[in-house]
Amino acid sequence: MTVLAEELPAHLPEYLARQRWFPAKGRPVSEIAVATEQSLIDDGALLLDLCLLRVGFADGPAEFFQVLVGRRHEPASELEHATIGAVGDRIAFDAMWDHEATAFLLTALREGRTYGDVRFVPEPGVELPAKGVGRLLGVEQSNTSVAYGEKSIFKLFRKVSPGLNPDLELHRALRSVGSNEVASLQGAVEGLLEGEPATLGMLQDFASNSAEGWAMALTSVRDLFAEADLYADEVGGDFAAESRRLGETVAVAHRELAQALGTGVRPADELRAQLETRLDAVVSQVPELAPHEKGIRAVYARLTGDIAVQRVHGDLHLGQTLRTPKGWLLIDFEGEPATPLPERRRMDSPLRDVAGMLRSFDYAVYHQVILDEHTDENEEQQLLRRADEWAIRNRSAFCDGYAFASGSDPRAQAAVLRAYELDKAVYEVIYETRSRPTWAVIPLSSITRLVAEEERESDPQISL
Amino acid sequence: MSETSEHIVEEPGAEEFGSARALEVEPDWFKSAVFYEVLVRAFNDSNRDGFGDLRGLTEKLDYIQWLGVDCLWLPPFYDSPLRDGGYDIRDFRAVLPEFGTVDDFVTLLDEAHKRGIRVITDLVMNHCSDQHPWFEESRRNPDGPYGDFFVWSDDDTRYADARIIFVDTETSNWTYDPVRGQFYWHRFFSHQPDLNYDNPAVQEAMIDVLRFWLDLGIDGFRLDAVPYLYEREGTNCENLTETHAFLKRCRKVLDDEYPGRVMLAEANQWPSDVVEYFGDPEVGGDECHMAFHFPLMPRIFMAVRRENRFPISEILAQTPAIPSGAQWGIFLRNHDELTLEMVSDEERDYMYAEYAKDPRMKANIGIRRRLAPLLENDRNQLELFTALLLSLPGSPVLYYGDEIGMGDNIWLGDRDAVRSPMQWTPDRNAGFSQCDPGRLYQPTIMDPVYGYQAVNVEAQSNSSTSLLHWTRHMIEVRKRHTAFGLGDFHELGGSNPSVLAYVRTHGDGENDTVLCVNNMSRFPQPVELDLSEWEGCVPVELTGGVPFPRIGQLPFLLTLPGHGFYWFSIKPVEDPA
Incomplete structure (x- = not known):
């Protein structure tokens, strides 16, 4: 067992309770464990791991949540609110707030890298910028997004289920027919969960002025x-x-x-x-x-x-639409979050x-x-x-x-x-x-x- | 002007008059200048005949300088039968007698230049009055020297694809002339025959008209109705290649013989068509220096009524880049109606419903009202609109009287509603003229809200909180920052649709960066702006100099009062060392 898998869970109950994307507030949590961890950067000032947490509930089946964990000896003071806790001789934190980590994500996507089961896949024909630092945009109920300049937005899914996420599936399909009604897909991060493919993140065109x-x-x-x-x-x-x-x-x-x-x-x-x-x-x-x-x-x-x-779309409402200077876009094709994934894909x-x-x-x-x-x-x-x-x-x-x-x-x-x-x-x-x-x-x-x-x-x- | 026995119309040369002192040649002056449109007839009457005149205007140059104006724009003051507000020119080289003489104009130019103020005037290139000797000759002598100066035809069927512009008054672009027995072409009123630019003699004659005024010292021209110079079958007869080629020729005359003078195109077209009037971007533009951005103005009104920024964001996103040597002219109101040609039918209905509740407020395809009544005299909105005018990309053009919030008189004919006498004092005739009130060219505004007893320069000069002082202060603030005139424009977006935020940046290294945040809504609004590019900098509010909190990694939170706005300079934090 790695030091991360060993020491991280102790901090998680308190950490998760603070997260807007953790919807299980008030529910009886029976277990929190690191289900999978994939190291992305294993050397230097920043260590970066992609972790899927398994949260067991007394009143229902377990659910999986994703955290991009960064570890530094001395995280910047501005990262304080994103801190998870001490792991070994470093401090672990939510790396979506870390400029070096978000820059890494873009590079990995551009180069189409693979780390173990985690694949960074650019869409064919997409030219991604050589480098860029992500700015955290907002933490929503089921995901966290960072923007790279005004060209791209990366969305990290927080709640992850085994199986292809319809958000990725439909954006990919819409890109194949040249849709202007959605923000075009630029790439995706895909992994494995319980032996099935799972969608971890998506990179799309950023509708900056919307x-x-x-x-x-x-x-x-x-x-x-x-x-x-x-x-x-x-x-x-x-x-x-x-x-x-x-x-x-x-x-x-x-x-x-x-x-x-x-x-x-x-x-x-x-x-x-x-x-x-x-x-x-x-x-x-x-x-x-x-x-x-x-x-x-x-x-x-x-x-x-x-x-x-x-x-x-499956869960269309005004909050899933964006007005841009060119017209309207539809976003978030995940479907009704409470519905099981196979049902959402029907x-x-x-x-x-x-x-x-x-x-x-x-x-x-x-x-x-x-x-x-x-x-x-x-x-x-x-x-x-x-x-x-x-x-x-x-x-x-x-x-x-x-x-x-x-x-x-x-x-x-x-x-x-x-x-x-x-x-x-x-x-x-x-x-x-x-x-x-x-x-x-x-x-x-x-x-x-x-x-x-x-x-x-x-x-x-x-x-x- | 006189006619010799050979039917040649003789015209005076500039050498017969004096010329104004010259200002230093500054090729880019127009890019950051504040323009002020003033109707000679409506500004100040020096000889008690009820008409404003050039000498009267000259007397008021100190006021114009005090306000901070860099350039006067004068609609036509040429000799004219005045059937179209002077845009029907009877003699391109004479001043309308009520306004004075060419010598009076030279004096005005000289006095303006003395105060560092430039002067441009309207020149109608497309047509002239049917009383112009050129047309009279053309009608009588089809084979004479002017026979081919106009567009004549045996029938009225040619160029059928050209739209009719004054739909309220004209039914065709052709009118039959019983003298010559032919139809003549006119894109505007039937008493304004179009000049025939296919005739090289017409081109030469009009370029000589430019030279005449340039020799007297004028700083430029607003070229009226330029898209319509040429006609070609099967086209809508607008924006033709031939028209652009002729304008390039005019520009070359200015560049070669009169550096620092400018051409401003009046082309009420979509920005993507208007940019053609700037010429070749490879050489920084080789046609007009400036062009009016017509579609922006109705969208400012629409955005505020809808309480969301997208009407403005949309039109700015559709506005292409312009050549490095060019600049837009932008305005809220001018002497014409608030034109709604460049909006969709749905948007036009909306604008009528919102801003022209009385049918008399409409004129042609537009709304004939002044800024203050359009905004129901709401000081907050007047300030917001003026702040937008002074900070959006382009050189702002103020309309005389709007700086004091003058009203209109919709009971007057056509567009005279917005052309009433300037209100200087609470005295007789608003201090505009000492004549018998019955002699005034049109009545002063006398209603209790906008009348001259309530709204006038004298009273507002004496009150430091007046709209006049506020406007002057904002112009002064604008002049301190080159970014307003010369800067790039970048819209910041933000999740609150009621807030329009943008950054103007000029220069590299030692640059000037200005952040403008505007609340389109009547209700107070918060907005979170992504200012991460300026992390560590401090926004300093421009009218009071108050530093706001330092920009960090997190979104920058601002709250704005209803119809409120902020201008900030974004500055790096200076080390205490």
């Missing part, structure tokens, strides 16, 4: 809410034109995915079973959902025959992505109603009316854009689209009930609306 769709949408919502007497289509911060372009971008990305990885059909029964399984689970835990159960099942019951499927209806975006428009505007401080109920009702307008306007602009670019209007397949929206909302209900109970009203209101829409359509008498 902002998240979520932040863009909130800007528009705040502008609307600051006006007492203007409707959603009258305010300066109107977002509909952006929503429409976003719809076009998603449609083009879907076409490219179909082109690169093919299409197929799945029996609707199979999809329905999937949705019903989730519903069963949530209904048993959230009593507030019970009044809607029948209505939801009625929508699901309309899923019959075959459904056209292809590879999709073909699905592109309407799942459309539904994800529609849910996101609801979230953007209604969560702001909750955050706003109202003086009375009238004011809240007023805001809710504005919010309804905003949601309707931007949801339909998105669908217009999607229909324009794809030639097929997602609203024409109302049953499937509504089923996916409900499925997403059901998932949100359980998530919010557990972590942000005051927000559960957002998906619950949407469910009420979707079920009512369904009833109006299936029984024309009511609408008369």
Whole structure:
């Protein structure tokens, strides 16, 4: 056993608890061990190892997390917050913060090096800069990214599963068809985990001057809410034109995915079973959902025959989109993080992505109603009316854009689209009930609306 | 101008007038100059006839110098029937009598040069008034010396692909002339026939017009409507190769005979087309020294209304590099409407809805309003817009009166809404003229918010917190840093879409680096900027000199008030030793 494997685990409980990307806070951890370690630099001021940690849980299967471990005798004072602890006569730290370490990653990718089971693979035809230091951009829930100048961004996956990561798989496929809807893949770091290939990191084009769709949408919502007497289509911060372009971008990305990885059909029964399984689970835990159960099942019951499927994003929402000066990009094709990897790689209806975006428009505007401080109920009702307008306007602009670019209007397949929206909302209900109970009203209101829409359509008498 | 029996129009030479004292030749002066557009008619009346004039303008040069202006831009002051604000020139070598004489102009030039101020003027190359003797001769004598000075045709079907520019007033680019019995070509109003540049005599005549004013000492020309000089079947008759070749010829005349004088192209086109007007980048540009960046201006308005930076980021990302010897001219407002030709239909509808709520605020494809009313007289926005104007890449062009926040009068015809008399004092006629108010060329602004009793130079001079003093101070700050005029432009991005941040850097080694951060939103905003390239440096705020925290490895956090902005100089930390 190496000194690293021997001494590192002692520091990990405290270290992991501090990490945003370690999602197991509060869960009963039964074991933390170094599952695999691969030395990348074994001599000099900096020692560098790529470690996969195995974290065992008392309430579920073990999960794997990746840490790029640097060791120095005297780490720079600015690395203090990234420190893990003493290992031998050196201090171990998270090397994504270390300039020498990030420069090494770029060099290894450019030269296509291999260290044991870890392979640094540049995409064919990509010219990488001779050298560059990575700047840490942000630590997200499932990964950590550094940017090299304004050309490249390297993403280190924190949670690693055995098997090909759809993020890498789909970016590679989209690059093969020359997609402009995603940041082009430049290279990848691949390894082995439990005998299966595993994706450890990705290098992509860096959209340097960009902002998240979520932040863009909130800007528009705040502008609307600051006006007492203007409707959603009258305010300066109107977002509909952006929503429409976003719809076009998603449609083009879907076409490219179909082109690169093919299409197929799945029996609707199979999809329905999937949705019903989730519903069963949530209904048993959230009593507030019970009044809607029948209505939801009625929508699901309309899923019959075959459904056209292809590879999709799988977890599309405004936070997975970037506005750049040239237009919109879609990012993070990992799929729903909680879903098992083989499930995420299955073909699905592109309407799942459309539904994800529609849910996101609801979230953007209604969560702001909750955050706003109202003086009375009238004011809240007023805001809710504005919010309804905003949601309707931007949801339909998105669908217009999607229909324009794809030639097929997602609203024409109302049953499937509504089923996916409900499925997403059901998932949100359980998530919010557990972590942000005051927000559960957002998906619950949407469910009420979707079920009512369904009833109006299936029984024309009511609408008369 | 007179006509001899041979029907030759005789025109005076510059030697018949004096010439202004010369300024030292500085080939790159225009790259960092602050321009100030002033309408002679609207600025100051020296002889109580109700019209501003050249002598009146000369009297106000001290004010212009005090403001920090480097160069005056005068729209046409030539003899004209004034059916298009003087852009319909009747005599290229005479001054409109209401404005004064050529001698008055030489005096203005001389006094301006004495104060270190340069002067450029509009010259309409494309067309002239239908009352110009050249056109009168051309109509009457198809075979005479001017018979071929204009574009004549037996029918009105040629060049059908050329768009009609003044869609509000014109239905065709051809108009029938009953005298000659033919149609003549005009890209603008029907009373402005296009000159025929295929005729070498027209080329010579117009180059001689340039020489006439250059000999008097003028510092350059804004060449009006340059994309339209030539016509070719099957094209849209804009930006043709022949047009560029002629402009190169004009440039060579300036370079050879009048170094340090400039040509500024007015080409309301996409930046990718406009860069052609700078000429060959291999030689640093051999056509116009400057060109207006038209699409930028509506996008500044759009970005602030949308509270996000992308309308500006997009257009700057689409703006190609320009030759080393060239510079953009940028502006917020000028004497024309806020033109919306260079935006999509969707964006135009948006701009109308947001900024032209009354139909009378529209003119042609644009909005005829001044800066202050466009921004609802919001001081924070006025400051933000001015800060953008003074810090984005290009030489800023201020419009007279905007430095005090003057208003407009949308009840006046065409574009006169934004051409009312300059407001100097709270006295009669705003101190613009001592004439009977009824004689004024157009009424002063008199409403309670923007009227001259409330908004005038005298009152704002006496208040240190006025918009006038603020504008003057910002111009002064701008002049202290070469990066604003000469620096590279680099947008920094940042995760907050409401914040537009960019760095201007000039020179290697001992360089000047300025960081500008602008909040497009009316709400306070935080932003984290990646300034790692300047790790260890300290940003020093430019208006007050306050050092901000040292730049470290982590993103640099700033908070901005609604519509707030910062200008910083980024300096290495000096060793205490």
